[in-house]
Amino acid sequence: MLINCDFHSHSGYAGGVGQISLLDLEVAMEKKGIDVFGTGDCLHPQWREFLKDNLVERKEGLFSNKDNKARFMLQTEVIFTAAVGSGRKSVHTVILFPSFESVENTCKLLDGMGVKNTIGRPFIKCVDRVDVSNRLSKILDVDDKIEAIPAHVMTPQGVYGSNNPIDKMKDFYGAATERITAVETGLSADPEILSLIPELDDYSLISNSDAHSAALNRMGREFTTVDTTSVSYGNIIDSIRKNKIARTAEFNPTEGRFFLTGHRAGKKGHNDAYCVFSPKYTPKDNKCPICSKKLTIGVLARALQLKEIQGGTRQFGELSPSTKDFVRMVPLVEVIAHSIGVLSVVSVKVVELYEKIIGIFGNEARIWFEKDETIRKKLASAELSDNVIENIIKVKNDDFCFSPPGFDGTYGKFSIGGKEDVFNVNLISGYVPGQKRLF
Ligand SMILES: [Zn+2]
Numbered sequence: 001m002l003i004n005c006d007f008h009s010h011s012g013y014a015g016g017v018g019q020i021s022l023l024d025l026e027v028a029m030e031k032k033g034i035d036v037f038g039t040g041d042c043l044h045p046q047w048r049e050f051l052k053d054n055l056v057e058r059k060e061g062l063f064s065n066k067d068n069k070a071r072f073m074l075q076t077e078v079i080f081t082a083a084v085g086s087g088r089k090s091v092h093t094v095i096l097f098p099s100f101e102s103v104e105n106t107c108k109l110l111d112g113m114g115v116k117n118t119i120g121r122p123f124i125k126c127v128d129r130v131d132v133s134n135r136l137s138k139i140l141d142v143d144d145k146i147e148a149i150p151a152h153v154m155t156p157q158g159v160y161g162s163n164n165p166i167d168k169m170k171d172f173y174g175a176a177t178e179r180i181t182a183v184e185t186g187l188s189a190d191p192e193i194l195s196l197i198p199e200l201d202d203y204s205l206i207s208n209s210d211a212h213s214a215a216l217n218r219m220g221r222e223f224t225t226v227d228t229t230s231v232s233y234g235n236i237i238d239s240i241r242k243n244k245i246a247r248t249a250e251f252n253p254t255e256g257r258f259f260l261t262g263h264r265a266g267k268k269g270h271n272d273a274y275c276v277f278s279p280k281y282t283p284k285d286n287k288c289p290i291c292s293k294k295l296t297i298g299v300l301a302r303a304l305q306l307k308e309i310q311g312g313t314r315q316f317g318e319l320s321p322s323t324k325d326f327v328r329m330v331p332l333v334e335v336i337a338h339s340i341g342v343l344s345v346v347s348v349k350v351v352e353l354y355e356k357i358i359g360i361f362g363n364e365a366r367i368w369f370e371k372d373e374t375i376r377k378k379l380a381s382a383e384l385s386d387n388v389i390e391n392i393i394k395v396k397n398d399d400f401c402f403s404p405p406g407f408d409g410t411y412g413k414f415s416i417g418g419k420e421d422v423f424n425v426n427l428i429s430g431y432v433p434g435q436k437r438l439f
């Protein structure tokens with residue numbers, strides 16, 4: 001059977017929007033078509049107690065709040081930090097747990113290491129990669145069903161990120177790399193980008209929302225469809241370990257906040273000016289033409305660098321043999337808002353149209369795997385404008401882009417129809433203090 005899983009989220013204790021209601025999450029999961037959702041921050045004392053008081057185990061290792069559906073998986077993200085080269089590197093890592101007992105034993109272990117659990121995403125400070133390996137191994141030894149997954153691997157806080165870059169995964173996780181079986185693509189990368197990196201041929205690629213709220217454009221904005229014999233924690237983990245991933249639903253990586261190299265507007269010395277570059281146009285010294293500081297290197301440039309370093313032979317667009325099916329999508333509320341020309345995805349009109357469409361399909365995930373003709377036929381009865389229907393079909397067929405793509409913490413700008421040549425962006429835009437307008 002195929003189940004849609006979103007293994008990475010956060011509670012209010014990881015910063016961002018206020019506390020998250022399990023009930024709101026359950027309602028959003030129904031609409032989005034997410035069957036299993038990571039609780040986020042399960043090591044945090046208050047959130048852990050809250051989860052313990054409110055969740056009931058329905059299937060082995062999977063929990064529910066009010067109804068009988070086994071929906072929640074215990075999950076956290078931790079940050080390993082260690083000396084790499086001349087500096088320190090922080091690497092976000094998702095951890096999945098089979099039981100509250102394994103969560104509590106991990107908390108005790110981390111207490112013993114002096115790790116503070118009072119933030120949603122605890123820091124595990126390590127000396128070097130040997131230390132990272134030892135500490136990660138100790139966590140994995142708590143229960144053989146605990147799974148550690150390098151999170152959003154290409155972002156600056158991911159294992160391959162541009163901050164104190166490393167050449168191979170083992171340069172950070174050391175010997176414990178052997179115990180890692182999957183990596184998270186993150187919003188800024190997808191299987192096409194990660195196929196450039198040869199060592200990932202041996203890993204399952206999974207995709208998650210990293211949501212900090214139950215909003216319909218956040219939770220389930222990326223997810224992983226797992227092929228499993230039954231809905232249980234053990235079977236899901238087994239599917240991840242054996243790469244029985246049926247498909248992933250991805251952000252278009254060009255939307256991700258770190259896709260190209262550049263400096264965003266508002267940075268010191270920038271005012272409204274920003275610059276964004278494809279690899280071939282990036283200044284050779286990696287210095288910003290506006291503020292002269294080092295540019296934030298984008299995911300595309302990093303993936304191409306890693307390809308060179310690891311001796312990769314695949315060209316961009318060629319998929320690795322271990323890659324599964326994937327679709328690129330945009331949250332349906334955003335497609336609707338864009339189509340009717342409103343900015344807010346929670347406006348009355350957007351919500352009304354969203355509910356109408358979900359009423360017809362049952363949930364949002366189904367739409368992205370439906371045939372064009374079926375979508376047209378089903379939506380014809382809903383009295384939607386042709387524009388909304390055709391835009392949904394265009395997004396489903398990957399006929400959309402972000403121009404300019406995301407860079408230096410800025411999301412890409414959404415546009416339906418047409419393509420942006422991500423290898424051909426060379427843009428310096430806005431005002432520079434004391435200078436004339438550049439564009
Ligand atoms: Zn993270």
Ligand SMILES: [Zn+2]
Nearest residue numbers: 263288290291
């Ligand atoms: Zn700059």
